[in-house]
């Protein structure tokens with residue numbers, strides 16, 4: 001009969017429509033719960049799947065690739081605090097398909113000979129195609145793909161070429177966003193330390209590698225919340241419970257940022273708020289408070 | 294065609310020998326190391342090509358492209374790859390050479406109408422003249438473009454160095470942005486005597502003169518008719534990207550249509566020739582960005598062929614490659630069907646149902662390859678990384694919510710339950726709909742012989758009743774081991790294209806179900822058997838690697854001079870070549886149908902314009 005096909009189709013639309021409301025009733029008041037979220041994003045779900053960005057975001061998987069960052073030792077590392085992992089070997093600059101990595105090789109001021117750390121390191125994030133080759137080919141695990149995709153800024157001509165300062169992040173950040181991969185890499189390096197550091201330690205008669213960011217000499221390191229660690233404050237040092245909730249930390253930053261620039265950095269005033277252009281994007285984000293919802 | 298029966302057993306190399314014997318003064322073997330096929334004297338090209346088509350059955354001109362051998366014999370070469378459709382088998386490669394100054398090669402459009410756009414492309418990018426071509430003008434670039442950019446001596450505005458890696462990056466990385474050296478407004482060159490102020494594009498001028506436009510129509514009683522020249526696009530939201538169709542209408546009926554493209558042109562091939570071999574892999578993602586895994590695979594196959602014994606692809610890598618390729622086919626067809634309905638006016642409801650299912654597959658890609666669409670997953674000799682144990686995330690940004698799933702379980706549920714459910718639902722939703730039937734049946738009909746002659750590929754070809762699928766016709770990877778059928782439909786209209794896509798998804802699910810146990814079986818085995826070095830060199834020679842991508846045959850023609858960069862890197866883009874048939878299919882239909890016909894071809898502009 002003419003029209004049955006259309007009716008059948010409308011039946012499908014209607015089914016979708018109804019399941020969404022059934023879901024809504026079923027999860028009344030629990031809409032933002034993690035289990036509900038996980039169910040809705042799973043294969044078993046039949047209702048509406050929309051993720052309400054930015055009130056909720058899909059955390060990205062470990063291998064996710066976004067503009068790379070440079071790995072450094074933790075700022076509170078008892079022996080190598082803040083030391084770069086990059087040896088300025090230049091491999092990443094050579095493999096980079098769009099050629100968006102610029103490296104100034106370091107030179108020893110006394111001898112004038114090249115030394116294995118970069119004096120400057122630039123990535124033009126407008127050009128970077130997030131291919132991940134730099135991370136794949138770096139022989140020292142010194143450059144890794146980031147997970148922070150919220151990089152919007154106000155001025156492309158100055159803000160989009162990231163320099164070494166902006167690119168550098170502590171190794172604990174990498175361990176927190178990609179625990180499995182970081183563990184695999186540690187195993188391949190046969191220890192926590194950078195391969196070159198391991199060689200140096202061996203030469204000096206120390207154990208080739210420490211098991212973690214603790215000193216052989218002073219087994220109890222002081223845990224300092226170093227200023228640069230603010231960028232990674234909500235990233236836990238160890239791969240912990242999947243549900244890290246960075247919201248309180250963010251509110252604290254926000255409260256502190258109302259009347260004057262709260263600290264060093266590139267601060268501008270936007271409306272009533274101070275924004276640090278140097279800070280990673282998550283610090284700038286506001287969550288919608290319960291009142292506004 | 295009678296001789297075709299006499300030579301049924303000759304394969305491509307046998308035909309090459311036969312051609313040398315039959316045309317001793319016009320055809321000779323290509324004896325350069327690493328090359329194959331025959332070189333045909335271009336004075337006799339038409340005659341020999343006619344014989345190749347009619348007497349030897351190579352009736353399908355898959356790829357036509359040019360190579361500039363500057364400094365390597367200083368000649369231009371046009372390379373043809375012809376297939377037997379639907380018989381299958383290896384392509385016959387034939388070439389014609391010409392001088393670099395005023396290069397001229399007779400047009401093959403009369404023998405193979407599918408050469409139309411490809412010859413225009415070669416003219417556009419290399420400046421080779423094809424006498425006999427009915428409509429020889431630029432196709433990807435505009436008329437005010439100076440020079441022919443694929444020529445080896447042509448340099449782009451932001452030219453820095455012949456090959457990557459550029460020396461300025463390390464060790465003295467003095468960072469600059471390209472536009473600082475060559476600011477906007479100074480980075481364009483025009484041909485001598487070109488005047489931008491009274492410039493009319495050639496296509497427009499041609500259309501206008503055909504339609505006697507540009508004269509005072511109102512004042513002339515002879516022109517009081519319903520004829521109109523309409524531009525659909527380039528920013529029409531219903532076309533699939535920045536694509537333009539110049540349509541000549543009589544009332545609402547289309548009299549003729551010409552696609553105008555190139556708005557997204559970035560000279561992918563020139564970038565590819567400046568780039569290193571593996572540096573091109575992430576660029577292939579950006580061709581048909583809806584099926585990047587397939588693009589990766591085609592390029593990997595082409596270069597692996599060149600590398601020969603230097604790479605050995607482990608079995609597990611092949612299994613994973615097929616897994617990815619078939620999942621990609623499903624994502625692509627879901628997208629194509631969803632947007633076909635959009636084009637018919639069912640605004641976004643069907644599309645979103647399709648996209649929802651597609652997202653689950655992209656989630657898997659993201660967890661495995663690191664990106665949803667720009668996968669960059671294949672390597673020469675395997676794949677980037679094995680499947681992860683778990684599809685999991687770590688919270689990082691504010692409001693991040695995490696998921697954690699077992700990968701194999703996820704894949705199993707996806708393949709055996711979720712995707713089939715979605716396909717069935719789509720079937721129930723759309724297949725019987727009277728609206729779709731009335732809009733699609735008999736619209737945009739492409740008869741089988743026209744499809745073959747015009748080098749149509751993929752679902753477009755199979756919906757015209759031609760059972761030709763590279764996975765069967767010239768199998769690669771582990772497809773010979775797998776059981777699946779080549780889907781065809783007889784009528785060659787929009788509805789059949791819809792059904793071919795639907796059924797191909799079902800066949801893909803069938804393949805994937807066979808892949809699952811293979812994945813379990815090969816767990817823990819190696820996934821990479823190539824070189825890990827960051828600077829690979831390929832032995833001199835040519836190779837043509839092709840895959841049956843969701844949109845049709847995707848081919849990569851690469852030539853190596855033995856160095857670390859491709860000498861020639863050409864993409865045979867199905868989206869581009871399938872458009873050859875658009876004008877034919879649209880003729881006589883109403884203007885409202887033309888967008889749906891375009892949707893039925895299923896193009897992606899990243900690949901069309903390259």
Ligand code: SF4
Nearest residue numbers: 086087089090092138
């Ligand atoms: S490859 Fe690694 S170590 Fe070498 S320059 Fe790049 S980041 Fe530094």
Ligand code: SF4
Nearest residue numbers: 096128129131132134
């Ligand atoms: S991700 Fe790719 S494009 Fe970006 S810096 Fe690394 S190598 Fe270059």
